[in-house]
Amino acid sequence: MRGILITLEGIDGSGKTTVASILTHKLPEARSQRHFVFTAEPTIGEAGKLLRSHLADKSHDTSEEISRARRIQELSLFMADHADHLAKTVIHELDKGSVVISDRYADSTTAYQGVTLRGIIPEPLDWIRDIYRPWNVVPDRTLFFSVEPMGAIRRLRARKKMEKFERLEFMKEVDSNFRKITALEPERFVTIDAQKEADRVVEDALDAILEIID
Numbered sequence: 001m002r003g004i005l006i007t008l009e010g011i012d013g014s015g016k017t018t019v020a021s022i023l024t025h026k027l028p029e030a031r032s033q034r035h036f037v038f039t040a041e042p043t044i045g046e047a048g049k050l051l052r053s054h055l056a057d058k059s060h061d062t063s064e065e066i067s068r069a070r071r072i073q074e075l076s077l078f079m080a081d082h083a084d085h086l087a088k089t090v091i092h093e094l095d096k097g098s099v100v101i102s103d104r105y106a107d108s109t110t111a112y113q114g115v116t117l118r119g120i121i122p123e124p125l126d127w128i129r130d131i132y133r134p135w136n137v138v139p140d141r142t143l144f145f146s147v148e149p150m151g152a153i154r155r156l157r158a159r160k161k162m163e164k165f166e167r168l169e170f171m172k173e174v175d176s177n178f179r180k181i182t183a184l185e186p187e188r189f190v191t192i193d194a195q196k197e198a199d200r201v202v203e204d205a206l207d208a209i210l211e212i213i214d
């Protein structure tokens with residue numbers, strides 16, 4: 001049986017991680033004959049650890065040049081982590097016939113670093129897609145959890161979990177990049193209205209996933 005790759009994407013505060021944790025119970029119940037693997041990016045592997053320590057580094061960039069170098073470093077770390085994820089988990093599991101569900105994947109890099117690299121790289125969104133295209137494993141389906149950036153920020157504030165990438169202007173730009181990517185590959189994406197009540201969001205996500213699993 002061929003494996004299936006499904007990815008969950010959205011801005012911070014879109015609720016996809018909560019949905020992912022509920023899916024870890026619901027999906028094996030609904031398709032007991034399949035083996036499910038739940039994974040995420042950034043990963044918990046070596047490359048992911050390096051990346052998290054880079055993201056947690058609060059030292060201020062002292063010049064424009066240093067800031068540019070650090071943004072390129074950040075893209076390289078996300079890219080290394082994605083390659084590691086493919087090599088250590090995703091490809092093996094798909095070969096074994098598993099259903100792999102990843103909370104964030106390469107589209108997060110296109111959407112987020114497509115913003116951070118503006119002013120450094122011309123047309124960064126297209127550039128990142130071009131870099132990934134020759135070696136990426138393209139998901140069979142991607143669920144985009146759609147929310148208003150302001151609402152997402154409110155949710156994050158309520159949880160007191162504001163991190164590096166969670167300012168409103170930045171989130172609006174990331175959101176707009178996700179919508180551009182969705183429009184570029186409409187056959188791969190299913191947009192989930194994540195502003196509905198939680199049970200409905202889980203139901204919609206479950207339906208979108210089960211549709212492509214026998």
Ligand code: TYD
Pocket residue numbers: 012041042078103104105106108109110112113163165166
């Ligand atoms: P996130 O999945 O939200 O991690 P956590 O569960 O620890 O909150 O990812 C951390 C941040 O990194 C988040 O703001 C999104 C951002 N990110 C990128 O900028 N590029 C990427 O390629 C990925 C995977 C995440």
